[in-house]
Amino acid sequence: MSQNELSPSVVAEHIQNIPRSGIRDFFELVQGREGVISLGVGEPDFRTPWHIREAAIYSLEKGQTSYTSNLGMPSLRKSIRKYVKSFFDVDYNDANEILVTVGVSEAIDIALRALINPGDEVIYHEPCYVSYHPSIAMVHGVPVPVKTYFEDGFSLRAEEIEKALTPKTKVLMLNFPTNPTGAVLDEGEMRKIAKLCIERNLVVITDEIYSELRYDGVRHRSIAAEPGMKGRTVLLHGFSKAFAMTGFRLGYACAPTFLIEAMMKVHQYGALCAPITSQAAAVEALENGAPAVEEMRLAYDRRRKFMVKSLNGMGLPTADPGGGFYVFPDIRATGLTSKEFATQLLEAENVAAVPGTAFGLAGEGFLRCCYATSFDELREAIVRIERFLNSLGVGKG
Amino acid sequence: MVSDPLLSILSRNARVSLESLADQTSLSVEEVAAKIAGYEKDGTILGFQTVVDEEKAGSVDVSALIEVRLTPERGGGFDRLAHRIAKFDQVVSCWLMSGGYDLAVLVQGADLRQVAQFVSQKLSTLDGVLSTATHFKLKSYKEAGFEAHQETGDTRLPVTP
Numbered sequence: 001m002s003q004n005e006l007s008p009s010v011v012a013e014h015i016q017n018i019p020r021s022g023i024r025d026f027f028e029l030v031q032g033r034e035g036v037i038s039l040g041v042g043e044p045d046f047r048t049p050w051h052i053r054e055a056a057i058y059s060l061e062k063g064q065t066s067y068t069s070n071l072g073m074p075s076l077r078k079s080i081r082k083y084v085k086s087f088f089d090v091d092y093n094d095a096n097e098i099l100v101t102v103g104v105s106e107a108i109d110i111a112l113r114a115l116i117n118p119g120d121e122v123i124y125h126e127p128c129y130v131s132y133h134p135s136i137a138m139v140h141g142v143p144v145p146v147k148t149y150f151e152d153g154f155s156l157r158a159e160e161i162e163k164a165l166t167p168k169t170k171v172l173m174l175n176f177p178t179n180p181t182g183a184v185l186d187e188g189e190m191r192k193i194a195k196l197c198i199e200r201n202l203v204v205i206t207d208e209i210y211s212e213l214r215y216d217g218v219r220h221r222s223i224a225a226e227p228g229m230k231g232r233t234v235l236l237h238g239f240s241k242a243f244a245m246t247g248f249r250l251g252y253a254c255a256p257t258f259l260i261e262a263m264m265k266v267h268q269y270g271a272l273c274a275p276i277t278s279q280a281a282a283v284e285a286l287e288n289g290a291p292a293v294e295e296m297r298l299a300y301d302r303r304r305k306f307m308v309k310s311l312n313g314m315g316l317p318t319a320d321p322g323g324g325f326y327v328f329p330d331i332r333a334t335g336l337t338s339k340e341f342a343t344q345l346l347e348a349e350n351v352a353a354v355p356g357t358a359f360g361l362a363g364e365g366f367l368r369c370c371y372a373t374s375f376d377e378l379r380e381a382i383v384r385i386e387r388f389l390n391s392l393g394v395g396k397g
Numbered sequence: 398m399v400s401d402p403l404l405s406i407l408s409r410n411a412r413v414s415l416e417s418l419a420d421q422t423s424l425s426v427e428e429v430a431a432k433i434a435g436y437e438k439d440g441t442i443l444g445f446q447t448v449v450d451e452e453k454a455g456s457v458d459v460s461a462l463i464e465v466r467l468t469p470e471r472g473g474g475f476d477r478l479a480h481r482i483a484k485f486d487q488v489v490s491c492w493l494m495s496g497g498y499d500l501a502v503l504v505q506g507a508d509l510r511q512v513a514q515f516v517s518q519k520l521s522t523l524d525g526v527l528s529t530a531t532h533f534k535l536k537s538y539k540e541a542g543f544e545a546h547q548e549t550g551d552t553r554l555p556v557t558p
């Protein structure tokens with residue numbers, strides 16, 4: 001027996017301190033069960049449109065199997081520039097203001113690594129995407145969550161940010177439309193937030209991965225397009241959601257040159273470049289993907305309306321989400337915690353939906369239901385959830 | 398793509414229940430039924446069919462795509478003759494085409510002889526038909542938007558961030 005056996009305490013303390021993911025806990029409960037209808041999946045049920053997959057195959061056939069420029073293929077950066085300019089109304093120079101990454105996931109990580117000194121505070125709004133808190137902690141930043149409220153449809157109030165500001169605040173992270181609430185940012189608040197960021201000299205990292213999936217005829221607007229904001233904003237976007245390309249692992253960051261340079265330093269040593277096959281597919285997606293995106297958006301919209309109406313109808317107050325593919329019903333009337341509700345619903349009715357607390361404490365009392373699932377499954381899920389509510393004695397049925 | 402979501406859902410799957418259609422379009426069941434009836438009445442909906450993989454179903458029918466050249470008529474162009482050809486039971490589809498010929502006629506028959514007979518005795522003998530060229534179908538890879546070769550099932554994990 002060796003005298004020097006390793007113990008788990010060798011793991012870096014700040015990594016030890018990151019709690020287990022609530023998503024993973026719940027995944028383990030669901031895994032292996034038969035007949036589950038899952039509203040717990042955070043990705044599209046559609047396949048990547050064929051013309052995009054075909055472009056990836058064509059690239060392989062032609063023998064494109066090398067590294068690319070660290071920043072990403074020049075042709076892809078050109079396509080991104082054109083797309084971002086027309087979609088977000090902000091023009092970034094494809095030579096030095098755009099960086100192609102391995103998903104928005106990597107972009108979040110390298111943006112924070114490029115910006116945060118140990119102890120710097122990062123404000124973000126909860127409930128939020130699961131990676132924000134750990135990503136900040138992993139770069140030795142201090143995560144400072146601020147709350148969003150059901151009453152506001154989970155939009156963010158500028159005053160909440162103001163209350164959380166300290167001299168150490170450096171970065172504000174935004175994600176609208178939001179995972180898990182589907183919230184969009186009220187435009188009046190967006191202007192106030194922009195003003196605040198300029199006054200307090202904050203950098204904004206804005207994750208707009210769901211921005212194509214907006215509803216009710218409202219055009220998406222990015223905070224990067226607010227006057228004076230482009231120079232202090234890192235705009236993150238990717239292909240996973242609107243183009244149904246999760247497995248391609250591709251995203252991008254648009255930011256002022258000095259920030260792209262800094263992020264590039266991290267990216268070139270940590271990832272070298274994004275996969276070339278995915279980059280070839282992404283060019284096709286940006287150049288010719290709009291009709292397929294629109295068709296998927298219309299399908300999500302039909303499901304969204306059905307879910308909001310059904311959940312409200314059975315007595316679970318549900319804000320009308322302006323974007324994304326999630327609804328976030330309020331289950332407080334049942335007297336159960338999010339975790340109890342989700343676990344009992346799974347056990348009683350075989351419907352999986354993620355407890356709101358997986359997305360931060362502000363998610364207590366809520367449940368994330370993803371409607372990127374076939375209509376037949378959604379209808380069956382609604383029948384089962386209603387039956388479950390009735391069994392608790394709180395349903396309207 | 399058609400503009401009414403009701404039609405776009407039905408064009409992909411005609412068996413969706415009225416209740417589900419109502420949920421998907423935010424209409425009532427009665428409104429959906431009335432709309433469909435209206436579309437059937439005014440001919441917007443021509444019919445409902447099942448798309449069958451003929452090979453799997455063991456069908457030995459033969460199909461042919463026939464290129465037909467016609468003499469246009471004063472006033473009606475190709476319409477009168479095209480309608481007349483389309484009416485034959487053997488004709489599955491009939492389209493006016495741009496390019497080197499005028500009509501593409503998709504014909505189905507029990508065997509090669511039946512199709513050949515239809516072409517030589519019915520089609521080419523019509524006044525106004527100048528020529529025909531018959532191409533027999535060998536194998537089907539996709540029918541009415543459905544691939545014969547199915548993709549793998551859902552590969553997504555049941556719970557993801």
Ligand SMILES: Cc1ncc(COP(=O)(O)O)c(C=O)c1O
Nearest residue numbers: 103104105129179238240251558
């Ligand atoms: C808000 C948000 N940001 C980022 C990601 C990760 O995206 P990517 O697949 O581009 O890494 C997700 C995925 O669920 C998300 O919901």
